[in-house]
Amino acid sequence: MKTRERILQTSLALFNEQGEGAVSTNHIADEMDISPGNLYYHFRNKDQIVSELYDRYHTGLSSLLDVPSDVVLELEDVWLFLHLVLERINEYRFIYDNLTDILRRSRPVRRQFGFLLKAKREAALSLCAALQRSGMMTASNREVEDLSTSIVMVATFWIGYESATGTTGLPQTGGGAHQVMTLLAPYLREPERSHLATLADAYRQ
Amino acid sequence: MKTRERILQTSLALFNEQGEGAVSTNHIADEMDISPGNLYYHFRNKDQIVSELYDRYHTGLSSLLDVPSDVVLELEDVWLFLHLVLERINEYRFIYDNLTDILRRSRPVRRQFGFLLKAKREAALSLCAALQRSGMMTASNREVEDLSTSIVMVATFWIGYESATGTTGLPQTGGGAHQVMTLLAPYLREPERSHLATLADAYRQ
Numbered sequence: 001m002k003t004r005e006r007i008l009q010t011s012l013a014l015f016n017e018q019g020e021g022a023v024s025t026n027h028i029a030d031e032m033d034i035s036p037g038n039l040y041y042h043f044r045n046k047d048q049i050v051s052e053l054y055d056r057y058h059t060g061l062s063s064l065l066d067v068p069s070d071v072v073l074e075l076e077d078v079w080l081f082l083h084l085v086l087e088r089i090n091e092y093r094f095i096y097d098n099l100t101d102i103l104r105r106s107r108p109v110r111r112q113f114g115f116l117l118k119a120k121r122e123a124a125l126s127l128c129a130a131l132q133r134s135g136m137m138t139a140s141n142r143e144v145e146d147l148s149t150s151i152v153m154v155a156t157f158w159i160g161y162e163s164a165t166g167t168t169g170l171p172q173t174g175g176g177a178h179q180v181m182t183l184l185a186p187y188l189r190e191p192e193r194s195h196l197a198t199l200a201d202a203y204r205q
Numbered sequence: 206m207k208t209r210e211r212i213l214q215t216s217l218a219l220f221n222e223q224g225e226g227a228v229s230t231n232h233i234a235d236e237m238d239i240s241p242g243n244l245y246y247h248f249r250n251k252d253q254i255v256s257e258l259y260d261r262y263h264t265g266l267s268s269l270l271d272v273p274s275d276v277v278l279e280l281e282d283v284w285l286f287l288h289l290v291l292e293r294i295n296e297y298r299f300i301y302d303n304l305t306d307i308l309r310r311s312r313p314v315r316r317q318f319g320f321l322l323k324a325k326r327e328a329a330l331s332l333c334a335a336l337q338r339s340g341m342m343t344a345s346n347r348e349v350e351d352l353s354t355s356i357v358m359v360a361t362f363w364i365g366y367e368s369a370t371g372t373t374g375l376p377q378t379g380g381g382a383h384q385v386m387t388l389l390a391p392y393l394r395e396p397e398r399s400h401l402a403t404l405a406d407a408y409r410q
Contacts, residue, residue, distance in 0.1 A: 018309070019309055021303075022306070022309070096305075097304070097306060098226070098303060098305070098306055099302070099365060099369060100224060100301075100302035100303070100365060100368055100369070101224045101226050101227070101302060103368070103369060104223070104224055110371070113369060114369070114370060114371050117370050142402075143391075146387035147387070150359060150384065150387065150388060153358065153359055153363075153366055153384075154355060154358055154359070156362075156366070157358055157365075157366075158358075160304060160305060160362075161358055161361070161362075163305055163308070164304060164305070164308060164318060164319070164322060165319065165322055166315070166319050179354060179358075182351035182352070182355065183355060185348075185351075186348075186391035186392060187391060197347075
């Protein structure tokens, strides 16, 4: 593996573990057993590393969120989709641990993140539209708009919330997927609403 | 106003404005036109300032969240309550802007925050119980548990979410109260559900 790639992977691991604010480029170089000068050759400063990690996160999540507008879905598909999104967020959780600060420091990242939030909402709206089309869900346009905002908020901040409640070990992405499903539940018609409760019991700790 | 109090208020303003990570004690002293030595006399380091500001936040929010278990509520009371909670969160938004990092750096703050999250959930559960008692809301115990978690998440992270979506100017605490009410809406019986939609229209931008 090339040094540049190793720097990015080591930085990601350290940022996630200790918080991006607490990790310096010297720290990263030390962890990798390379000189600060060697690291400087690849990245002039930490913000360049953060920026590139953010780009990878953004690209990966954007393609995941590109839900076709005519998609046909079962509840299990929604569940799987949420898991994939939450796992991606968890992989780059340092961004959310220090969100406002990271957005403040870089205008390009701030602008990109704004697009990403829009993409998240569009995906939530598409999922709701698919569930409505298949007759599984009943909700007005206004309800779907509000629901989509709540879905994005719960999915986005689940991992931070779990850390703050002191849940030990790896964040439970299953718990996050469950929490989003409970937002959908009251709008589902009966066969699916009970089916969801059964799926939910499987995840309840 | 005594110097010690001025330090706390200046720190709070700078932390909220620029992020706690970006503000040093020299910066605070400079803003106040006092010497770093004078500041050091009152607070040995920034973590002591953060710790005391957190204590004030915790004490204030805890008393607000102390909802009597036999309280009688109209929807407007719930709305007002949410506004008060969101305004308090907004007053100390630096904590949420940098939550994981602040919790990592101080075990006492981490423990206290854990209690605060529990208190938030208890308050949400009490509000739901009050609405059920007055016959306005219909939900199973499991639904109320899940709903309370979503209420705490949306209220807690609303201001961070608004910053990230690039909503300019002061965070809209009314928007946060609205978003929480939309979580309750599908469980309200009809007269109140339409009444809520009317109240909501008043807040829609």
